[in-house]
Amino acid sequence: MSGLESLYQEIILDHSKQRTGEGFVDPGTHASADNHQYNPTCGDEINLRVELSDDRQTIEKVSWEGDGCSISMASASVLSDMAPGMSLGEFQEMVDKFREMLRSRGQIQPDEEYFGDAAAFAGVSKFVARVKCAMLSWVAAEEATKEATVAK
Amino acid sequence: MSTKYALPESTPLNNETVMKLRQDFPILSLEVNGHPLTYLDSGATSQNPVQVLDAERNFYTGANSAVHRGAHTLAVESTDLFEEARRVVAEFVGARENDIVWTANATEALNLVTYSFANASEGLGGEAAQKFALQEGDEIVVTEQEHHANLIPWQQLAKKTGATLRWIPVLEDGTLNYEEAEKVITARTKVLAFTHVSNVLGSITDVDYLVKLGRQAGAFIVLDACQSVPHMPVNFRELDVDFAAFSGHKMLAPTGIGVLYGKSELLKDMPPFLTGGSMITKVTMTEAEFMAPPTRFEAGTQKVSQVVALAEAVRYLGHLGMENVHAWEAELGKRLAQGVSEISGVRLLGPAVGMERAGVAAVHVDGVHPHDVGQILDTEGIAVRVGHHCAQPLHRAMGINASTRASGYIYNTTDDVDRFLQSLATVRPYFGIND
Numbered sequence A: 001m002s003g004l005e006s007l008y009q010e011i012i013l014d015h016s017k018q019r020t021g022e023g024f025v026d027p028g029t030h031a032s033a034d035n036h037q038y039n040p041t042c043g044d045e046i047n048l049r050v051e052l053s054d055d056r057q058t059i060e061k062v063s064w065e066g067d068g069c070s071i072s073m074a075s076a077s078v079l080s081d082m083a084p085g086m087s088l089g090e091f092q093e094m095v096d097k098f099r100e101m102l103r104s105r106g107q108i109q110p111d112e113e114y115f116g117d118a119a120a121f122a123g124v125s126k127f128v129a130r131v132k133c134a135m136l137s138w139v140a141a142e143e144a145t146k147e148a149t150v151a152k
Numbered sequence B: 001m002s003t004k005y006a007l008p009e010s011t012p013l014n015n016e017t018v019m020k021l022r023q024d025f026p027i028l029s030l031e032v033n034g035h036p037l038t039y040l041d042s043g044a045t046s047q048n049p050v051q052v053l054d055a056e057r058n059f060y061t062g063a064n065s066a067v068h069r070g071a072h073t074l075a076v077e078s079t080d081l082f083e084e085a086r087r088v089v090a091e092f093v094g095a096r097e098n099d100i101v102w103t104a105n106a107t108e109a110l111n112l113v114t115y116s117f118a119n120a121s122e123g124l125g126g127e128a129a130q131k132f133a134l135q136e137g138d139e140i141v142v143t144e145q146e147h148h149a150n151l152i153p154w155q156q157l158a159k160k161t162g163a164t165l166r167w168i169p170v171l172e173d174g175t176l177n178y179e180e181a182e183k184v185i186t187a188r189t190k191v192l193a194f195t196h197v198s199n200v201l202g203s204i205t206d207v208d209y210l211v212k213l214g215r216q217a218g219a220f221i222v223l224d225a226c227q228s229v230p231h232m233p234v235n236f237r238e239l240d241v242d243f244a245a246f247s248g249h250k251m252l253a254p255t256g257i258g259v260l261y262g263k264s265e266l267l268k269d270m271p272p273f274l275t276g277g278s279m280i281t282k283v284t285m286t287e288a289e290f291m292a293p294p295t296r297f298e299a300g301t302q303k304v305s306q307v308v309a310l311a312e313a314v315r316y317l318g319h320l321g322m323e324n325v326h327a328w329e330a331e332l333g334k335r336l337a338q339g340v341s342e343i344s345g346v347r348l349l350g351p352a353v354g355m356e357r358a359g360v361a362a363v364h365v366d367g368v369h370p371h372d373v374g375q376i377l378d379t380e381g382i383a384v385r386v387g388h389h390c391a392q393p394l395h396r397a398m399g400i401n402a403s404t405r406a407s408g409y410i411y412n413t414t415d416d417v418d419r420f421l422q423s424l425a426t427v428r429p430y431f432g433i434n435d
């Protein structure tokens, strides 16, 4: 794959246009929290909401509003697809593994079964300047989840 | 001893002569991602000719020593080179020697003015400095176009002194709304600070007009000359601005050297910004007396090699002739603007096609984020700037968050411009947008 194609994989381009989770969803009685992340170098911005299940043990829903490059928008969309239904522990583990993959400068081959659509971001790890774009919504989700678990 | 120039003195620039001139810039023969480098990011930082690099190296191999400190032979030679550079730079921008203060960059130069004014507002510098003092009721006027370097220091000064920050707004295309300027600049205006050339749009400010309004108001006038001094003939005394700032790294010199121009008759009454060694006469445990400007504003060991290199960069530009530089870049700017306007779904920011602009074009690509635009260009070895270019308010006023900017310089050809345009035209189709 040429450099550019490994960065802009079909899955990423699709998610950047058909975005899952875009537009805030009212959490009703569920515990939830919002988190804002901003990348001052390029102006990418995301406001992301994590809503937990009744027992606060699993992620119920992820919704967001944001403005940014295709990588950052696609990664928010993929995250919103994957996270619901995960236990808090599973979710944190996925965030950690995703971060590790992105920081590997192309060294880590993702387990496609585990990562699903998120495996498409492995190519991003070779483009150091774009790693932050891919991480933006994941950091927001990580923070929002922590806040939601202790929300009143 | 200086390295021979690739072009004879005052050679008009065109594709043929520029190709020769490029021999002076080794970095331009790099390959990037399998393509010859197309460097269109000189608005951010320019490349260095061998003459400048040699000057810096020769300083270190032949004269290196601290300046204004010590009586040995090398110290004298270094000091001579340092002060000779001041004369060279002063002449280049229509200033007197004592109008030129060395700083790290333009940002520091602008902060020097705002901190000095803040110090005056607190009573430092005594009676003579009171004309620089600001207080509640006073107004500082900037423009909505400013680089953050000519905005945030004024915000801070306003917060410290209680003065009010006001600004000349921009029109939809980002250019200045001159009609509003007349209303914003009033008798309350103590400072009027604005950019000579927009780093985003390449629009050229009507300095004479704003200076006229500023003078009527009795304001101090501060010019951000970062994007003008490297690209066109500039004479600060003729423009009649009180202060001006520019950076060496945008005009063929290394990073780490900038210039504050200040009318020496004003500098002499201003309290210092940074204090310490080299800027004092007599020091006791409780008091210090300060040197006259410009030395008063040059505390600590100075960046001598960069100063020497900046002087060499100025000689290089002087050798080309700033009229020639300006004429060629206007040509590049015209081609950029024309070419961009022919690409569907791409909006040209700033002055319309055919209007005056520097060798710069910033664009908004409908449906594709600038970061993605820059990525596509980069795979073809084309270096442009993407993002807000340190001008967030300007972008917001144009209804966008960020843009893609191509900025040319003396070493760019129309082929560089055409490669940029060709690649730019592929961006929307690449992302599946075809209207």
Ligand SMILES: Cc1ncc(COP(=O)(O)O)c(C=O)c1O
Pocket (backbone or CB within 6 Å): B043, B044, B105, B106, B107, B108, B147, B149, B150, B195, B197, B198, B199, B224, B226, B227, B247, B258, B390
């Ligand atoms: C118009 C303008 N003003 C100020 C600056 C700040 O220059 P520096 O970062 O060298 O201090 C720049 C460069 O980025 C600029 O283009």
